[in-house]
Amino acid sequence: MTSLRFWISLVVCSLPALARGAELHLDRIRLPPGFAIDVYAEGVKNARQMALGPSGVVFVSTRREGNVYALIEAKRTNKADRIVTLAKGLQNPNGVAFRGGALYVAERSRVLRYDDIERHLDSPPKPVVLRDDFPKEAHHGWKFIAFGPDGWLYVPVGAPCNVCKSEAIFATITRLSADGKQREIYARGVRNTVGFDWHPDTGVLWFTDNGRDEMGDDTPPDELDRAPRPGLHFGFPHCHGNGIADPEFGRERPCSEFTTPAADLGPHVAALGMRFYTGSMFPPEYRKNIFIAEHGSWNRTIPSGYRIVRVVLDGDKVVSQEVFAAGWLPPDPKPEDPHKGHTLRADESADAAPRGAKRLQAWGRPVDVLVMPDGALLVSDDTADAIYRIHYRGSAR
Secondary structure (H helix, E strand, C coil): CHHHHHHHHHHHHHHHHHHHHHCCCHHHCECCCCEEEEEEEECCCCCCCEEECCCCCEEECCCCCCCEEEEECCCCCCCCCEEEEEECCCCCCCEEEEECCEEEEECCCCEEEECCHHHCCCCCCCCEEEECCCCCCCCCCCCCCEECCCCCEEEEECCCCCCCCCCCCCCEEEEECCCCCCEEEEEECCCCCCCEEECCCCCCEEEEECCCCCCCCCCCCCEEEEECCCCEECCCCCEECCCEECCCCCCCCCHHHCCCCCEECCCCCCEEEEEECCCCCCCHHHCCCEEEEECCCCCCCCCECCEEEEEEEECCEEEEEEEEEECCCCCCCCCCCCCCCCECCHHHCCECCCCCCCCCCCCCCEEEEEECCCCCEEEEECCCCEEEEEEECCCCC
16 A cells, blocks of 8 residues: 555656646747747647648657657648647657658668658658668767758768767768768768758858867857868867867867867857748848757756857858847846847857856757748747747837
8 A cells, every 4th residue: 555655646746747848938938029939839749850841831850759740730820730640660860851742851870751741641651761871879869951952961970979089970961862872971070960051142051069068067169160162170079169179189180170160159058950041021130140949958057058049140250149039948048138139248158047046947948940931930849849930020119
């Protein structure tokens, strides 16, 4: 009886925690004036990368669940009416991309293709295995994928460690021909990118890269990088950020040998999905800005990230970074100014809570962003199991 009471008590005590994990607190999200956030879909377990089909179907990957979903908005109400599970039991299917009527899914070691998928959402075809010779290592083994303007599918291979020297294919961004028969390394020295996009005017590849751990709370930074041509090396494991030599491998090669970041992001913010804003809904000053989903730190004394950051460019130069959406991590980082976008200083770019604050528990963690045909911005959240829709309603008076 004592044992039974113990297990009943354990289950009952666990229920509130589970409920809180699924609770959405959109009233806490701070946005610039005129913007609003709504739920586009909820109950999307472990929602990660998103891809858009031509009919408006949003495809969503997972990392832990092993599933791939389709979100269908049949009633055109700016909210998904139906969630369809397209695939189950895959190995870390974090990457999704759409091209030529087919959905491409990247597992840890394979890239799959589901042909004519939008016409077979309720009875998906057996996938074509495009490639099955990527490394099987779990560490940074999940992938973000996307088709470039050259028609090739870009598939990163993260470092199989926190920091180490490894085989040539690790710590790279590779690209595959559309049929999967050709593969080449496009960029090296990339520790772990889980988000990239191409400039809408120049076609140049930009990507986020997660910095190494165990060098302290405030170093090294995550990076926003720019790769205008193949063959560049971005420093890992020898160099981090803009000129920070690795304590173990930095003596082997100087930072001057490598391509420096377009911008240092905050340390440990876990900068993941990023997109250029190509829509027309947001005000003109947002056009061709970069939006980055910062998943949030797991190993920092004061939590950082857990927000959407806006990066403003002048040509190929980063001129400013500011918080666009915050509030997934309580308390709000700048409660004295709940509307104005906060410009990030170099010495505070990571902080999402005041110095001296207690370690906080985030209710959500942004993963990816996606520009919709109407110009709204979708945000995936793998902790709250939701997709949000940020839209512009007009200037506040």
